[in-house]
Amino acid sequence: MIVVGVDGSSSALDAVRWAAQEAGRRELSLRLVTSYQLTAGVAGVLDPGVLDLLREQGRRRLAEARDVAAEKGVAASVALESAPIVPMLVRESSAASLLVLGTRGLGGFTGLLIGSTAVALAGRAHCPLVVVRGDTPAHGPVVVGVDGMPDSEEAVAFAFAAAAAQGADLVAVHVWHDSPADAVLLGHSAPPDLALAQQRAYETLAERLAGWQEKYPEVHVTREVVRDHPSRALLRYAEGARLVVVGTRGRGGFRGLVLGSTSQHLLQHAPCPVAVVRTEPDRE
Template structure:
């Protein structure tokens, strides 16, 4: 099992929902295994929030809302403490906007964890706003927890990582090996290729076989050195001619989490999270960890 490179904390957003409670327990397990502190962060509305300032000032609700946020943090603390009696757990309640507070905490975090509701879509508050904003702007990996709330803790299934040759993918590979080593499980490295230009060809005999061999060599090249660094981690390589999101969702059923890299800023939107990442954030049955080049 590997030794953490530093003692940065794992930060998890707490909002009182069942998925947030499950995310906190999942994050607590990772923190205990990596011997790093777990930060349970609750966020109460602030007077400077443009949509709530007048209402809060007139009704004097701020103390009550802060107390409610504190109760949610204490509930999460009790749940995590039940799983991890010896873990170092910090309870923090701040006033402000959840996405902004999580992004601020990401500067000193090992990973930021937040929950997605099973019915989330772009129009909902959590995944449509907080999760995407944090995934785009956090300076550390961001895990959006998805799964069954009654079985949130890591298990014996492998860690699935998407490999495409981008800098973000390289960061995801490193994170996947680290987490797999910590969890004492294997890595399932998936490279899906679907070059539209190739579809215009009329392949000569064995052309697709040759192309598949080329893609297998690319995957091996991207993974080179990681098995030497993490000799305790078994690696399974999969190469498919398919859309990346489709292949990752198919293999996610047999994995315990999915790691992918961000694809860099889109020139039109300025977003880091690409279409594959957004597809997984909305449809993956497992936690999705988005990584970018540091």
């Protein structure tokens, strides 16, 4: 099942379109969810009819989103609750293969992907989180950021499966950074051997991809090793891509990718959908 958070914005409808296409490709069901809520202090002084209006607004949002999914040939189920949106989405994600959201929001979704709410969802969702920005390209490769830890295995697995399902090429990008200034700060007397570091980076990438090409022989893979800043490198490869996939943990350039500035930059500026694959989801 693919779950989409719907809030009435055009961005959310873009997310529905993307999710409906993905549901059709993967032969998965599609579920559209939204919520409404008043704070405790406000709820006590407003006319009870306000809640009825909010419920009706939620129904209209879901009806519009369901029509958009139907245009893609997918019949979607819907859910409307009076609840905080983040716990609701986390709960919905426990039975989902994907949780899909737009990049902008209205009402309770305002700023959903900027700040603490995005961190909460990326850190607590029980399935990969996909963030859709605008119209997504029909062509182009799937790009995956690969770090040097086994934790990136799930992101690589997700990227291969996505490339196979969409009939796309896969670009596997390993970013590393080492400079003479870093060596001095770390107390090393000699500058780093950049050629050796580059060779080790290629070996690291090969290790992380080992076995996946055999499992998905139909996927053409391009391996890229880049000495750069992670966000700058991934944004460059995102140009023309249909999807960028990153893991939530790692070392080197990808440390703190979801919780730090790199992820914020990628989610806000990537011109294509971004999939955030968490290594060990909490079981709440």
